[in-house]
Amino acid sequence: MINYALELGQTAQPEAVLFYILAPLAVVAAIGMLTVKKAVHSAILLAWIMVTLAIFYIAQDAAFLGIVQIVVYTGAVMMLFLFILMLVGVDSSESLTETIKGLRWIAITASVGFGGLLISLLGRATLGRSTAGLSDANAEGNVEGLAQLIFSDYVWPFEVISALLITAAVGAMVLAHHERTVKRVSQREQSQARFRSGSLAAAAGLPGPGVFALHNAVDVPALLPDGTPAPTSISATLKARGDMLDSAQYQLDNNDNAAEDK
Amino acid sequence: MDSANYLYLSALLFTIGAVGVVIRRNAIVVFMCIELMLNAANLSFVTFSRINGNLEGQVVAFFTMVVAACEVVVGLAIIVTIYRSRRSASVDDANLLKR
Amino acid sequence: MTSNLIVYLIAIPLFSSAALLLAGRKANKWGHLLGTLASASSFGVGAYLFTQMLAQPAEERAMTQKLFTWISVGSFNVDASLLLDQLSICFVLLITGVGTLIHIYSISYMSHDLDRRRFFAYLNLFIASMLLLVLGDSYLNLYVGWEGVGLASYLLIGFWNQKPTYATAAKKAFVMNRVGDLGLSLAIMIAFASMGTVSFAGIEEAAPKASTTTLTAIGIMLLIAAAGKSAQFPLQAWLGDAMAGPTPVSALIHAATMVTAGVYLITRSNFIFDAAPTAQLLVVIVGAITLLFGAVIGTAKDDIKKALAASTMSQIGYMTLAAGLGPAGYAFAIMHLLTHGFFKAGMFLGAGSVMHGMNDEVNMRKYGALRKFMPITFITFGLGYLAIIGVPPFAGFYSKDMIIETALNAGGIKGILLGSITLFGAGLTAFYMTRVMILTFTGTKRWDDDVHPHESPILMWLPMAILAIGSVVSGYLFTRGDALVHWLEPVVAAHEHGEHTYLLPPIVVSGLALTMVLIGVSIAVMMYVRRPVENVAPESVSALTKIVRQDLLQDAANEAIFMRPGQALTKTLIAVDEKVIDGAVHGVGTMAIGSGSGLRKSQTGYVRTYSALILVGAAAIVLGIWVITQ
Numbered sequence: 008m009i010n011y012a013l014e015l016g017q018t019a020q021p022e023a024v025l026f027y028i029l030a031p032l033a034v035v036a037a038i039g040m041l042t043v044k045k046a047v048h049s050a051i052l053l054a055w056i057m058v059t060l061a062i063f064y065i066a067q068d069a070a071f072l073g074i075v076q077i078v079v080y081t082g083a084v085m086m087l088f089l090f091i092l093m094l095v096g097v098d099s100s101e102s103l104t105e106t107i108k109g110l111r112w113i114a115i116t117a118s119v120g121f122g123g124l125l126i127s128l129l130g131r132a133t134l135g136r137s138t139a140g141l142s143d144a145n146a147e148g149n150v151e152g153l154a155q156l157i158f159s160d161y162v163w164p165f166e167v168i169s170a171l172l173i174t175a176a177v178g179a180m181v182l183a184h185h186e187r188t189v190k191r192v193s194q195r196e197q198s199q200a201r202f203r204s205g206s207l208a209a210a211a212g213l214p215g216p217g218v219f220a221l222h223n224a225v226d227v228p229a230l231l232p233d234g235t236p237a238p239t240s241i242s243a244t245l246k247a248r249g250d251m252l253d254s255a256q257y258q259l260d261n262n263d264n265a266a267e268d269k
Numbered sequence: 270m271d272s273a274n275y276l277y278l279s280a281l282l283f284t285i286g287a288v289g290v291v292i293r294r295n296a297i298v299v300f301m302c303i304e305l306m307l308n309a310a311n312l313s314f315v316t317f318s319r320i321n322g323n324l325e326g327q328v329v330a331f332f333t334m335v336v337a338a339c340e341v342v343v344g345l346a347i348i349v350t351i352y353r354s355r356r357s358a359s360v361d362d363a364n365l366l367k368r
Numbered sequence: 369m370t371s372n373l374i375v376y377l378i379a380i381p382l383f384s385s386a387a388l389l390l391a392g393r394k395a396n397k398w399g400h401l402l403g404t405l406a407s408a409s410s411f412g413v414g415a416y417l418f419t420q421m422l423a424q425p426a427e428e429r430a431m432t433q434k435l436f437t438w439i440s441v442g443s444f445n446v447d448a449s450l451l452l453d454q455l456s457i458c459f460v461l462l463i464t465g466v467g468t469l470i471h472i473y474s475i476s477y478m479s480h481d482l483d484r485r486r487f488f489a490y491l492n493l494f495i496a497s498m499l500l501l502v503l504g505d506s507y508l509n510l511y512v513g514w515e516g517v518g519l520a521s522y523l524l525i526g527f528w529n530q531k532p533t534y535a536t537a538a539k540k541a542f543v544m545n546r547v548g549d550l551g552l553s554l555a556i557m558i559a560f561a562s563m564g565t566v567s568f569a570g571i572e573e574a575a576p577k578a579s580t581t582t583l584t585a586i587g588i589m590l591l592i593a594a595a596g597k598s599a600q601f602p603l604q605a606w607l608g609d610a611m612a613g614p615t616p617v618s619a620l621i622h623a624a625t626m627v628t629a630g631v632y633l634i635t636r637s638n639f640i641f642d643a644a645p646t647a648q649l650l651v652v653i654v655g656a657i658t659l660l661f662g663a664v665i666g667t668a669k670d671d672i673k674k675a676l677a678a679s680t681m682s683q684i685g686y687m688t689l690a691a692g693l694g695p696a697g698y699a700f701a702i703m704h705l706l707t708h709g710f711f712k713a714g715m716f717l718g719a720g721s722v723m724h725g726m727n728d729e730v731n732m733r734k735y736g737a738l739r740k741f742m743p744i745t746f747i748t749f750g751l752g753y754l755a756i757i758g759v760p761p762f763a764g765f766y767s768k769d770m771i772i773e774t775a776l777n778a779g780g781i782k783g784i785l786l787g788s789i790t791l792f793g794a795g796l797t798a799f800y801m802t803r804v805m806i807l808t809f810t811g812t813k814r815w816d817d818d819v820h821p822h823e824s825p826i827l828m829w830l831p832m833a834i835l836a837i838g839s840v841v842s843g844y845l846f847t848r849g850d851a852l853v854h855w856l857e858p859v860v861a862a863h864e865h866g867e868h869t870y871l872l873p874p875i876v877v878s879g880l881a882l883t884m885v886l887i888g889v890s891i892a893v894m895m896y897v898r899r900p901v902e903n904v905a906p907e908s909v910s911a912l913t914k915i916v917r918q919d920l921l922q923d924a925a926n927e928a929i930f931m932r933p934g935q936a937l938t939k940t941l942i943a944v945d946e947k948v949i950d951g952a953v954h955g956v957g958t959m960a961i962g963s964g965s966g967l968r969k970s971q972t973g974y975v976r977t978y979s980a981l982i983l984v985g986a987a988a989i990v991l992g993i994w995v996i997t998q
Contacts, residue, residue, distance in 0.1 A: 030278045037285040037305060046297050053301045056282070060308055063275065067319045069327050072311075072334075079334055084304065084341050091345045092297055095352040105292065106361060107974055114291035114980050121987035122284030124994045129276050131997065138272045139322025152324045153331065161328055168335050175339035182346035185353065291980045364973035 022066050033059040044103065046092055054085045068141040070149045214240040227252045275316040282309035294359045296348045300341065307337045371431035374450045374503060376413050377460060381406045382496035388489035396485050400478070403488030404471040407495055411464035418457050426858055429454055432505055439508075443564060451505035451568065455859040458702060458852075459502040459625075459632060462709045466624045467495050469831035473717055474616040476827035477724065487527060487614065494520035498625055502632060506567035507556045510633070514552060514597065517626045518545045524621060525613040537609035544606040548596015552633075555589035558582065572639040580644060587640050587647025590633055591654060598630025598684050601657040605922045607681055608665075611673040615720030618673055623680045623716050624709040631684065631705055634691040635698050638860050641691075648692050652782075655689030656789045658682065663796035667803070668916040670905055671730045672719045675804050676712070679756065682793060683708050689786065690771045693778055698860035699853040700770040703846050707763035710842050711755035714835030718749035721828055722808060725821040732807040733905060736814040741821040744829045746809050748836035753805050755839035757798040757885050760878075763843030768794060770847070773877045787877075791884050798888030806896040 036052045036059075043049055057080045065073035105111040144152050157165050192200075202210045214229040214237050228251065229240035236253075238246065245251055282305060289302030311330040318326025352358050384406030388399045395402070421429040430453035438448040452460070471491060478484045497516025504510040522545075526538025560566050562582045563574040575583060594600065599607035610622050621627070634641060634651060641648045662682030669675035683704070690701035723730060725742055739746045755762035758769065772794065776787030815821070823829070846852040872880075905917075918924065 026274060026278075030274070033278065034281055034285070037282050040298075040301065040305065041285065041289045041292065046295050046301075049298050049301055053305060056305065057308060060312055063278075063312060064315050067272075067275070067315050069315045069318065069330075072315060072327055072330055075331065075334060076311075079338060080304075080308070084338060087341060087345060088297060088301060091348060095297075095349060095358050106294075107972065107977060110976060110980055111292055114288050114983060117980070117984045117987045118284045118288045118291075121287070121983065121990055122280055124987065124990045125280040125284070126277055128990070128994055128997070129273060129280060138320045141319050141322060141324070144322060144324050149324075149327075153327055156324055156328050157331070161332075164332060168332055171339055172335060175342050179342045179346035182343070183349050287983050287986075291976055291983055294976070360975045363975065 025062070025066055029059050029062060042103070047089070050085060050088050050092065053088075054081050057081045057085070068145055068149065071153055216241045224252070226250050272316050272320050276313055279309045279313040279316065282306075282312070294361050296351070296358045296360050296363075297345075299360060300344055300348070304337065304341065307333060371433045371452070373413055373417060374431065374433045374452050375435060377410050377417075377464070377503065378450075378496050378499045380410045380413070381492040381499070385489045385492035385496060388485055388492065391485075393485075399485030400471075400475045400488045403492050404468065404475060406492055407464060407468040407471045410495065410499070411461070411468045414457070414460040414464045417452060418461060421452075421454070421457060426854075429858070444560070446506055446508050446566060448509060449505050450503040450509075452503060453859055454855050454857075455632075455635065455702065456502050458706060458856075460499060462706055463495060463498050463502070463625050466709055466713050466835070467491070467620055469834055470616045470620045470624075470713065470717070473619075473720070473828050473831040474614075476825050477616055477720055478614065481614075483527070487524075490520055490523045490527070491616075491620070494524065494621060494626070498629070501629055505569070506565075507552075507559065507571075508566045510636075511552060511556060514593075514629065515549065517621070517629065518542065518549065518597075521545070521610070521621050521626055524617040525610045527613055527617065531612075534612040537606075537612035541606040541610045544603050545596050547603055548593045548630075551589045551592030551596065555586045555593060558586050558589065562586075568636065575639045575643050578643075583640050583644040584646045587637070587644040588650060590637050590640065591647060591651055594630030594633045594651075594688070595654060596630075597633070598627050598688065599658075599681050600630060600654050600684065600688055601661055604658060604661065604681055605919070605926055607677050608674050608919060611671070611677050615673065615716060615723060618677070619713045619716030619720065622677065624713040627680060627684055628687065628705045628709070631687040631691055631701055634688065635701060635860060638695070638698055642694055648694060651692030652689055652778075652786065653692075655685050655687070655692055656786060657685070659685030659689060659793045660789060660796070661685070663793050663800065664916055665919050666800035667796065668913055669800075670733050670807075672722065672732050672735075672804060672808065673716070673730055675732070675800060676716055676719060679797065679801065680708075680712055682797065683712065683756070686768065686771050686790065686793070689790065690774060693774050693786075695860060696777070697771070697774045699856045700767065700774055702856060703843075703852050704764075704767035704771055706846065706852075707755065707767045707839065707842050710835050710838035711752040711763060714832055714839055715749055715752040715756070717828070717832045717835065718745050718752065721745040721824040721832065722749075724824050724828065726815060727819050729815070729819065732804065733902065734815050735808045736811045737809070738813075738821055739809040742809075742823050744823055745832065748829070748832040749809070750805065751836040752839050753801050755843070757801050757889070758794055758881060759885065760882075761840075761844055763839045763841070763846075765878075766843030766847045769874075769878050769881055772881055773874055776872060776877060791880055794881050795884035795888040798885040799892045802889045802892035803896055806892060811897070812900070 033056050036055045040049045040052045040056075043052070057076060061073045061076035061081070063073075064070075064076055141149075146152075204210070214231070216225050216227060216229055226241060226245050228236040228238050231237050238251075241251060286302045286304075286306035286309060289305065290299050293299050293302065311333055314326040314330040314333070316326075318324060318330075348358060351363055355362055384402050388395055388403060391399070417431075421431075430451065432449055432451050434447050434449040436448050437445070439446040471488070474484075474487065474491065478487050481487065494517060497513045497520055499513070501510055501513030501517055504513055522538050522542040525541050526535050529535040529538065556566055559571055562578055563571055565571060565574065592603075596603045607622060607627065611618055613622070641651065659682050662678045662680070662685055666675050666678035666682060669678055687701040687704050687708070690697035690704065722735065722738060722742065722745060725738075725745075726735065729735070751762070755764040758765045760766075768790075772787060772790040775790045776783050778786055909917075
């Protein structure tokens with residue numbers, strides 16, 4: 008490492024600068040992925056790591072892969088993740104306390120051993136020659152070079168993978184498809200059910216959120232006529248996320264007193 | 270700069286991803302950690318491609334991306350299905366193997 | 369060529385047996401008729417073949433019929449092929465002839481039995497097996513028949529197997545026969561190992577070249593086989609219990625035919641015994657012991673069938689002894705076998721007839737004075753009686769006299785000893801048979817009031833009458849001009865005329881024998897005519913009598929020598945099995961269960977635990993690589 012540092016100091020190659028700035032950031036982001044509570048934050052950090060890797064690809068004469076990385080991963084795959092998070096993961100902030108006894112220590116010890124040994128092995132490995140570089144291979148352009156390989160030597164795997172992709176698409180559709188087992192309840196029926204239920208309060212519908220004239224944000228429960236907050240007035244999603252403000256501070260009594268004080 | 274640095278980075282990211290798979294309970298985060306591991310492996314392929322001076326490593330990385338995309342599609346569909354029946358995205362709740 | 373008729377001898381009764389067994393209850397109405405017809409047809413074929421043989425010169429009478437290649441393995445070739453020669457035809461005619469008569473008898477005797485059809489099926493099976501036994505041209509073919517008659521015997525002894533004691537008797541007969549069968553199979557194996565063939569012709573050819581030790585071994589094994597099948601010492605104990613079967617079975621299987629298979633085997637194997645003097649001597653000893661053994665048991669039996677069974681044992685002892693005397697005796701053994709087939713079958717049928725009239729009572733002490741009630745049975749039984757004790761000119765006189773004569777002429781001490789034994793046996797025979805006659809047919813009536821003795825129907829007495837005629841004339845016919853001896857000559861090697869020195873002139877021997885008979889009869893008359901017979905066996909008798917009543921402790925001896933050590937061995941083996949083998953098996957099981965329930969604890973069902981283990985495994989692999997590449 009000292010040698011690299013010296014080399015860096017001596018030559019200050021642009022790639023080295025890039026690497027030494029971005030690589031620690033990527034590692035920090037990766038560790039952050041494991042430690043943040045909310046899944047959506049993890050997703051953002053992962054997207055950052057992927058963009059970093061895309062930059063590294065481009066830096067390593069793999070322009071095509073770099074672009075594909077951004078388009079496919081950060082573009083498509085990460086969006087898919089976010090969609091799913093919206094679908095199922097609204098309450099997905101989890102407590103980070105470990106529930107399975109000893110698992111965390113096993114995982115950390117094993118991974119430290121694994122990573123340490125892997126890096127140590129890499130340090131020991133020698134190629135016997137210096138890095139060849141891709142200037143020859145990319146003589147006709149990176150995309151053209153890849154295309155030649157994919158459509159000649161690797162055309163069979165390519166076809167197989169296309170079949171896999173189609174199968175996966177069909178599989179996802181089959182898995183995610185939900186057969187309706189009961190008739191869909193129409194708006195008319197819903198309305199009738201509300202009126203026929205025991206309490207007429209239900210017929211009136213849920214109160215809208217917000218405290219009229221003082222604070223009408225969606226994360227503030229409405230105040231009922233007797234002055235108590237109505238939690239039913241705000242979205243369940245917000246409640247699950249914990250994004251609910253206490254409406255007591257906007258109660259009329261408090262504000263009246265405040266006005267008098269003024 | 271020595272290309273080996275990319276390999277060290279790759280190893281580090283891979284290990285961190287593996288830890289994430291083990292310690293995180295949210296199935297979606299677990300999936301993201303797997304993606305991280307795949308990406309780390311891809312970085313290695315691209316680096317080796319450069320070291321060896323041919324593009325085959327990049328081809329493999331390309332294929333890996335496609336396979337990873339397939340895996341994400343199917344995996345997320347499974348998560349949705351499980352969530353539908355169990356109202357939970359925690360991998361610890363899906364412990365039918367025990368019973 | 370007439371030889372391709374031979375197979376029908378066996379095929380007809382075999383087919384009939386299969387048909388009767390497979391047809392089931394539908395055949396109940398006509399099953400007995402089919403069975404009898406099958407047996408009679410077989411007899412007809414046999415008689416026709418006999419006339420064909422008579423038309424041939426002596427050397428060309430033997431016929432063979434190859435049915436198919438049975439076993440062909442390398443150098444080991446066995447054809448399923450039949451040999452009909454002068455020896456076989458005697459047996460064929462005896463088996464089918466007496467067999468047919470007994471079938472006819474059984475139609476009436478078994479008429480009240482619900483399972484009569486099954487009985488006839490088994491009888492036919494027996495006839496077929498017995499014919500295969502005597503017609504097989506190799507030991508292996510013979511063995512099939514040998515096992516077949518064993519099976520038929522088992523099935524028929526246990527025919528009334530609803531009675532546990534009968535079923536046990538059948539099992540006893542079967543198990544004791546197995547001992548003999550093992551001897552036969554060992555003999556076949558030794559023969560094949562040393563000579564590479566199992567056919568009679570092949571072994572006869574190879575025997576002179578084989579070592580005496582081998583031949584002695586084969587001979588002893590054959591003797592064990594013969595002892596098992598023919599109830600000879602020391603495998604004699606099953607015959608008495610075999611009387612559990614229906615009486616026609618006792619007459620056919622356990623008097624006339626199957627039990628003589630041992631004598632057939634020894635006679636057929638003459639080429640082995642003639643070359644193995646030790647084995648031959650053993651045959652004589654076994655015959656002599658059984659002769660006396662059976663006769664002694666016979667003196668104390670109150671059960672009429674068991675007395676006759678003991679007599680059968682004793683008479684077969686005569687035959688075995690004669691067969692053991694070599695070429696001089698084979699023909700007389702067969703002659704006695706044939707005459708015995710007539711008179712003993714006749715007497716068994718007579719006993720059956722008596723039982724039929726006496727509500728199936730078998731205890732002779734409850735008979736008495738039956739002469740008036742069953743005149744035909746009395747006459748036919750009486751003719752058989754005269755034949756067995758050897759009164760001239762009845763059949764037994766000729767055949768037994770010849771055996772005694774041959775025994776006396778065996779030479780030296782052996783001759784004198786054997787002669788005395790046979791003479792003494794003749795006396796004993798006269799005694800116990802007279803006792804049977806007196807207890808059954810004369811004296812005062814001792815039966816219960818509800819018994820109404822009556823003569824049997826014609827279907828029963830006709831066979832008895834025919835057999836009685838046979839017991840009268842057969843001896844004379846066989847010995848007239850040495851007919852049977854000359855007839856059998858090509859098979860059992862030449863009879864050495866005039867070579868042996870006569871110890872005593874034949875007329876003197878006959879005189880001695882008749883004297884012994886007279887003494888035996890007189891003692892019996894003194895004991896059972898002069899003194900009243902009690903209808904329960906007296907308890908205050910000498911220790912000797914008590915022992916004889918228990919069959920000379922044959923069962924006790926078997927139990928002490930074989931059963932108890934066998935049980936002990938079995939118990940030990942069971943203990944070993946339970947402790948060691950089961951222990952090992954259960955131990956493995958327990959170990960698997962233990963390790964399983966131990967390992968189960970590591971299975972939490974949490975995916976994350978498994979992935980953590982994968983991580984640990986991956987780390988271990990990397991560590992391995994790290995260490996290796998160092």
